[in-house]
Amino acid sequence: MADVYIQGGLRTPIGLFQKQYASMRPEYLGAGILNALKKRYPECHIDDIICGNAVGTGGNIGRLTGLLSDYSETVPATTIDMQCASASAALGFAFAKIRAGLSENIIAGGIESSSLQPLRTYADKDNRSGSYYVAQFSPDSTDSLAMIRGAERVAQKYQVSQKELYQWTLKSHSKAQKALEVGALSPIILEMPGKKDEGIRPKISEKLLSRIPPILGPGSLTSAANSCLTHDGAAFLLLSHQVGEFKVCDMAQVAGDPRFSPELVYKATLKLLKKVNLSMSDIDAIEWNEAFSVIDCLFQRHFPEAVNRYNLFGGALAYGHPYGCSGAINLLHVMQALRLQKGRYGLCAIAGAGGVGISFLIERVGV
Secondary structure, three states: OOOOOEEEHHHHOOEOOOOOOOOOHHHHHOOOOHHHHHHHHHHHHHOOOEOOOOOOOOOOOHHHHHHHHOOOOOEEEEEOOOOOHHHHHHHHHHHHHHHHOOOOOEEEEEEEOOOOOOOOOOOOOOOOOOOOOOOOOOOOOOOOHHHHHHHHHHHOOOOOOOOHHHHHHHHHHHHHHHHHHHHOOOOHHHHOOOOOEEEOOOOHHHHHOOOOOOOOOOOOEEEEOOOOOEEEEEEEEEOOOOOOOOOEEEEEEOOOOHHOOOOHHHHHHHHHHHHHHOOOOOOOOEEEEEEHHHHHHHHHOOOOHHHHOOOOOOHHHHHHHOEEEHHHHHHHHHHHHHHOOOOOOEEEEEEOOEEEEEEEEEOOOOO
């Protein structure tokens, strides 16, 4: 099997729903990243583009992204929908193809626009009548709040307090603001005039968070104060058989009860650590996609000794969660954390709707 390396990657600034990218189609955001990577790595012949997307307009939107870019129309492209884990799945397919010797250089990642998410309608003969924004994730439910209810179930299962949830939200924004002030993520963010990571709130407070009502009614914990909002963005990485700054050591994929989807980020992490025969003490930087604060609480419950190595720049609660590209954003952030910490191993993991999870282990070469 061939070794697989990451040559580099970029993401856009992340936009809030109906804000800076309100009318920008996600394929144009993605094409901008592809063009920047083409300029950065002009010598790499690209065999494939694999693009994650969760709430786009359908069809092979990855191919449309490639055709809008400066890459040749002869470069194939594929679109992967694994909801929140779409970009991670795209990266996983790229990793597997290069490792198997089927390809040499692949661009993988994802695009998303919650702002332009279409309303869909079931066919007349479908027993699920009406229109929907959110796809069905579980056979026994078409609830549009399925992910919210999953976070609530996990919070109740682990007896998480509201104060804990608030503290993680505050911590995420605080870390993100500090990273912004020192330009920690500048090398991996495509410069776009007038655009920025819109979700960071440096003046957020527990008092302000406590005023936000729970989504599921009195007695519940999950609210907009401890859940990520909806966002727009794009992120891609160049994976290659040629030696690069980072080696992709391995990946793991898991599935479980869709009613407790957030837990799959933890289970994907456990499976990967066992697979590579490492413990969390060996990992220098960790990124879990914090779609909900309860995911941070899960990390603290299971790996309290590693909290100082976790989401060093803050997470999706501050930056946002553009579903189809979040896995690529996580990987870019863990790469940057390893650079700044001069660490060796980095791990990132993400849970997806329907009860799935994906994790990656990377190694900084030469450490």
